[in-house]
Amino acid sequence: MAFHARAQERTTTITVLPEVIIQLMTDTDFEKLLQNLKSCTLCSEHLPLEPKPIFQIAPSARILIVGQAPGTKAHLSGQTFNDPSGDRLRSWLGFDRETFYDSQKIAIFPMGLCYPGRLQKGGDKPPRPECARLWRHQVIPALPNVQLTLLVGSYAQDWQFGRGRVTDRVRHFRDFLPRFFPLPHPSWRTGLWERQNPWFTEIVIPALRQEVARALNVPEMPQQSVQTQNH
């Protein structure tokens, strides 16, 4: 798990949008936020395992990835997207693991920070709803350099835009640029979805890499294969 904080000690204000003014956090404020996040036990009575918030953030991050919630592998390793879903997401982005886990560039802050448990019918439970309500309004202002937010799956997208269909949003990704890029959750089921929706590989993935390169201020992303494994 990466908890890096390298903001300069500062109290200046910046204007992000004409009507939005954000007070930058001091190093001390950011460290306090990290400590509060790491020690959170708010919904522990609903969790099957001990609370273990998993995320990576730094004030310098230029891309924010908003996923669902850690699975058991991520819980055990303490590293978000450290599983086949993460492999698929990295494949879409053209990222190797080193780039993906560089918290100075990439923030990863899911809708639920702790493993929520399994549904009886299979699959993981939804992220705990109190988690986003408690933390997102504190963390988003602590990431003032984010140029692009990847909304991975329905929970992140519904939080941002209200209820809607993931496939529709992904197909019409241009409607949400330049701030947001909606993506499907990269679970094993998405392999079938990708084959049923070839426009995702042909149109969305190249555009995604272009937007990621823009956000990171690099000429282009490495053109790795977009082939993913069927987990």
Ligand code: SF4
């Ligand atoms: S899921 Fe979120 S609210 Fe619940 S204990 Fe973990 S960090 Fe706290």
